[in-house]
Amino acid sequence: MQKEGPPLQQLLHRITATPPDFMAEPRIGNKGEVHTVAVVRDLLASKGHAVDIASLSALAGRDVKADRNRLSITLLITWLLADPALTIERERLADILTLLKDDATRLAGYTNARQLFEDLERREELARLTLSKLGLRPAGETVAQAQDRFTSISSLERARLLAASQEAEARARAIREQLAKKAAEESANKWTRE
Known part of the structure; x- marks a missing residue:
């Protein structure tokens, strides 16, 4: 340009x-x-x-x-x-x-x-x-x-941004699920030790 x-x-x-x-x-x-x-x-x-x-x-x-x-x-x-x-x-x-x-x-x-x-x-x-x-x-x-x-x-740019946003949300959801799983495991381990 x-x-x-x-x-x-x-x-x-x-x-x-x-x-x-x-x-x-x-x-x-x-x-x-x-x-x-x-x-x-x-x-x-x-x-x-x-x-x-x-x-x-x-x-x-x-x-x-x-x-x-x-x-x-x-x-x-x-x-x-x-x-x-x-x-x-x-x-x-x-x-x-x-x-x-x-x-x-x-x-x-x-x-x-x-x-x-x-x-x-x-x-x-x-x-x-x-x-x-x-x-x-x-x-x-x-x-x-x-x-x-x-x-x-640009509809192409909007589509690209939407896809990137959806991908970021999916990654964030996966991280939240992993953190929740880890917290649950740590909590279970704490209860087993006590």
């Missing part, structure tokens, strides 16, 4: 202006209309990157029920990345592939493509996530402001 990118409003507007082709059903097996792998490959080629189909194979869906939302999110991200104000520098290509594969998969676990399109906070999350993968922050924001706002609206 060290470099300043385009204004956030520009990206939010681009998401709301997503054409129907990018909102169409992703091709999975012999169902659907849009070949996600081809769209991503075309995007990367338009940004100056030749990527072989094999490296994009993870973007191909195999199960309609399991992959539809993930691929729909990938198509929405691809549309956003196609904005003329965004460039994909060679050193950011791996981050962008992670965004299109892994981050889209994680987002699909918490939201759907329709919400990312319709809900203002989810649109902002998608725009900020995309900017961060490009090493950019919205125009007019400091690094601290951009990071703070992204953290505050």
Whole structure:
């Protein structure tokens, strides 16, 4: 997020202006209309990157029920990345592939493509996530402001914090149980000695 990118409003507007082709059903097996792998490959080629189909194979869906939302999110991200104000520098290509594969998969676990399109906070999350993968922050924001706002609206960050909180609670519960067991054993030992 060290470099300043385009204004956030520009990206939010681009998401709301997503054409129907990018909102169409992703091709999975012999169902659907849009070949996600081809769209991503075309995007990367338009940004100056030749990527072989094999490296994009993870973007191909195999199960309609399991992959539809993930691929729909990938198509929405691809549309956003196609904005003329965004460039994909060679050193950011791996981050962008992670965004299109892994981050889209994680987002699909918490939201759907329709919400990312319709809900203002989810649109902002998608725009900020995309900017961060490009090493950019919205125009007019400091690094601290951009990071703070992204953290505050990120459903992925909320899920991570919730999981960490649940894990900490489980550890605390285990420690309390061990302490109670130890206290009971010490009490039993005291009674046996007396």
